[in-house]
Amino acid sequence: MASGARAVTAAVAVLVAAPLAVLALQSGLALRAADLAALRFTVFQALLSAAISCVLAVPLARALARRQFPGRGALLTLLGAPFLLPSIVAVLGIVSVFGRSGWVSQVTGAPFPLYGLTGVLMAHVFFNLPLATRFLLQGWQSIPAERQRLAATLNLPPMARFAHVEAPMLRAHLPGAFVAIFLVCLTSFVVALTLGGGPRATTVELAIYQALRFDFDPGHAAALAAVQAGLAALAVTLAARIALPDLGAGLDRPPVPQSRGRLLDAAVILAATLYLTLPLLAVLAEGLPALSALPAQVWPAALRSVVTALAAAALAVAAALVLALAAARGSRLAELVATLPMVASGLVLGTGWFLLLRPFVRPESLALPATVLTNALMALPFLLRLLLPQARRLHQDYDRLAQATGLTGLTRLRYLTLPRLARPLGLGAGIAAALSMGDLGTIALFADQDQATLPLVVQRLAGAYRMEAASGAALLLVALSFTLFAAFDLGGRHAGK
Incomplete structure (x- = not known):
């Protein structure tokens, strides 16, 4: 053995x-002005995608940790689906819902500006909001129930409860979630291929594909790929220094009930459910x-x-x-x-x-x-x-x-x-x-x-x-x-x- x-x-x-x-060996790192623009856009969209996903995941994970409702188990299962869902399928569903002739445009009567940075961010949030939520939900459910009950017994105001009970957990879990999502978005290809493109919304991965498939410039493709590998190695090194929370346990622990914020939690859960399910329903409705x-x-x-x-x-x-x-x-x-x-x-x-x-x-x-x-x-x-x-x-x-x-x-x-x-x-x-x-x-x-x-x-x-x-x-x-x-x-x- x-x-x-x-x-x-x-x-x-x-x-x-x-x-x-x-x-x-083949790259020589001879980058052009367009390559530097692609590099800036790649890093910018990855940072922005990770930030938006983590910010939106905080109220969603908090609501799921505090509420028990019919279908909660199914929603937790849904949070794992985007990881296994083929990227091209999710992108098609997003186009069907938010594209120029999609459901949203038909309801509002105005075309939605999907392509470019907007579309890339929407697709990345679709994939990574569930991932960030699972990271943070694990953190919320690691908070001892006794602490939650003590805060309720002391009748702490919402801001004091957040500062003393929840904020320390977020400081421990958010950096790991952010780095993990940043790494995923840094190497995203299908989203940029389908919803990006153009001089202002080209990632390094898309530029590699264009250099080989359309320009057939192997040296240029090698230079871009070397830069992308360097970016990924840097992100992996950063991730290794930040402990990533485990996703395996704790998702089925009953939530600790909270008396305040029911309507806000319900609105957050409903909005997230619609955002995650509408593209899938669109693929189902148009594909059948x-x-x-x-x-x-x-x-x-x-x-x-x-x-x-x-x-x-x-x-x-x-x-x-x-x-x-x-x-x-x-x-x-x-x-x-x-x-x-x-x-x-x-x-x-x-x-x-x-x-x-x-x-x-x-x-x-x-x-x-x-x-x-x-x-x-x-x-x-x-x-x-x-x-x-x-x-x-x-x-x-x-x-x-x-x-x-x-x-x-x-x-x-x-x-x-x-x-x-x-x-x-x-x-x-x-x-x-x-x-x-x-x-x-x-x-x-x-x-x-x-x-x-x-x-x-x-x-x-x-x-x-x-x-x-x-x-x-x-x-x-x-x-x-x-x-x-x-x-x-x-x-x-x-x-x-």
């Missing part, structure tokens, strides 16, 4: 370092009629997406399991290597592999293998975080017993390790498969017309203004993504019994 851990550690390190090294007449290219693309997702999930789970077991035995190197993919986005890694393979083969011929590999690498840090606590507990509780009874190798894996880690393995495989199903990074660089996955087909249909067909394909994408996630998650739960 030790030799296997060393092999996986070396493989992951090489697969991440090789494309980054190619980018560093189109399911019976989907374009011919949708079905082979859907099959390619499923095969790619299954392969990426298998690779990610196998690598994460080996590295988590090694880290549980004390290997800091294994834990560090498993987090390496966080320093680059899928598009940046794809750009590096594109430049690395181009002298030897046609990159288009390796579109699907490159997509599988990149998606597996990008899912690896999430899976390690899921597996590592359970792997450490398994090592502490059973390692001596296994050694005393001679339980080693594949026998130990089959009868001890896999049954004990079945639940996080199933959940991790579901997350990896769902993330891979919705990926539109590497495949957008490599694929030609015959190798497109379903997210790329949806994006092309939307770009051709075939919105009904795009909505139908998007609905199919959502159904397949959540089916794979549910199948793996339920399978892990069943195996763990």
Whole structure:
């Protein structure tokens, strides 16, 4: 097992370092004026998106922590959906609701200015408001109930209660939530591709895509990708210095009732629910009629997406399991290597592999293998975080017993390790498969017309203004993504019994 851990550690390190090294060698960091504008916009929109998401999450998390109401459990589940929802689907739903001919424009009679910075911020808040809320809700529910009851007994005014009970928690949790969301928005590609664009709303990731797909300027793309990797590495370093709260526990603890602010809490919860559900309802309403007449290219693309997702999930789970077991035995190197993919986005890694393979083969011929590999690498840090606590507990509780009874190798894996880690393995495989199903990074660089996955087909249909067909394909994408996630998650739960 030790030799296997060393092999996986070396493989992951090489697969991440090789494309980054190619980018560093070919870039020369010769940036143009437009690149500096894209860099400023990337940082600005990430900072603004993180700030808005965190500010809006404070009253929402506070309301959810204080109120018990019918459907509260379903709303908490909804807060996890945007993480698994394919980005292109959410963007289509936002366009259907807030676009020039969307629901809001039809009701108000005036077109909504969706595209550009406004659209990018709205989409990022859609994805990241739930994430920030989960961070802060965990913090609110970590406040001892006795403190809340003591504040109520003393009849503290709202501002005094906030200053003495809630503000210390926010100071501990908000920085971690802000940095995590900033990192996500820094490497966002689909949102900028669909709702951004133009000289004033181009991100670095979008500029990389344009340099390779439209200008075919590999040196320029390499320079941009090197800058993006540097930005991501800086954000990851900052995140490592700020403890990120755990999302795993506490979301189902009954709230401590509060007598004041019921109407305000109800308004906040209603507004957030509408903002999160209307785009999904729009995709459902517009996609259902189109399911019976989907374009011919949708079905082979859907099959390619499923095969790619299954392969990426298998690779990610196998690598994460080996590295988590090694880290549980004390290997800091294994834990560090498993987090390496966080320093680059899928598009940046794809750009590096594109430049690395181009002298030897046609990159288009390796579109699907490159997509599988990149998606597996990008899912690896999430899976390690899921597996590592359970792997450490398994090592502490059973390692001596296994050694005393001679339980080693594949026998130990089959009868001890896999049954004990079945639940996080199933959940991790579901997350990896769902993330891979919705990926539109590497495949957008490599694929030609015959190798497109379903997210790329949806994006092309939307770009051709075939919105009904795009909505139908998007609905199919959502159904397949959540089916794979549910199948793996339920399978892990069943195996763990």
